[in-house]
Amino acid sequence: MPAKPTERFFLDRLETPIGIALLVTDDDGFLRALDWSDYETRLHRLLRRHYGDIVLEDTPAPKSLISALKGYFSGDLQQLTTIKWRTGGTPFQRNVWTALQTIPAGRTSSYGELAGRLSVPNAARAVGLANGSNPISVVVPCHRLIGSDGSLTGYAGGLNRKQWLLKHEGATFKSATSQ
Structure with missing residues (x-):
């Protein structure tokens, strides 16, 4: 080859x-x-x-x-x-990254909810891994995924950035300082 x-x-x-x-x-x-x-x-x-x-x-x-x-x-x-973007990644990762763009600014979703929308309801962890591998943060809004209880969960750029981005967009969530 x-x-x-x-x-x-x-x-x-x-x-x-x-x-x-x-x-x-x-x-x-x-x-x-x-x-x-x-x-x-x-x-x-x-x-x-x-x-x-x-x-x-x-x-x-x-x-x-x-x-x-x-x-x-x-x-x-x-x-x-x-913004025009394109990525590498596996087909599953690209599906997750495309689905992230359906979450409007000012809104959030959980990993499980996104897995359900992708018709893989038991794949919340796989969605989380794909989300964490997103090479185009902010534009492909991986920061809009939060825990099912509304809490901030991991963000490759750091939870402080995730919190800032969500506040900037007017989203509701449990802040990292209130946990």
Whole structure:
């Protein structure tokens, strides 16, 4: 079997209210990953896992992507829906990531509820694992999944960021400090 060709992606950084976002895009301007500068090692690991060998060049992200993210962080929550993205991952992971986008800003869902919507009602843990492997945080809103009791549960970018994002969107949840 021939070796998979090396993919070329572009890395940019964006200052946000919750830290420096690392933006990885491709030749077509699609967002391939969004992570945080304090998790850059994890970003590289996820990119290798999804795409194999890659070349990552420091290059400005498309202006439309930067504008949409700045708009979101400034309060125009619908700006996330304008961002073009594509991912690697397994078919199940991609199904979970696509389903996450059906949870509107300001709303939350539980892992079990999302599993039920995907017609795999006993797969809440698998949904959680796929959610945790989401390479495009914020845009593919993995932060909108919470525990069945309304509590915040794990978030790869840290619970403080998850809490900020949910408050920013006006969602109801049990805060990490009230548990």
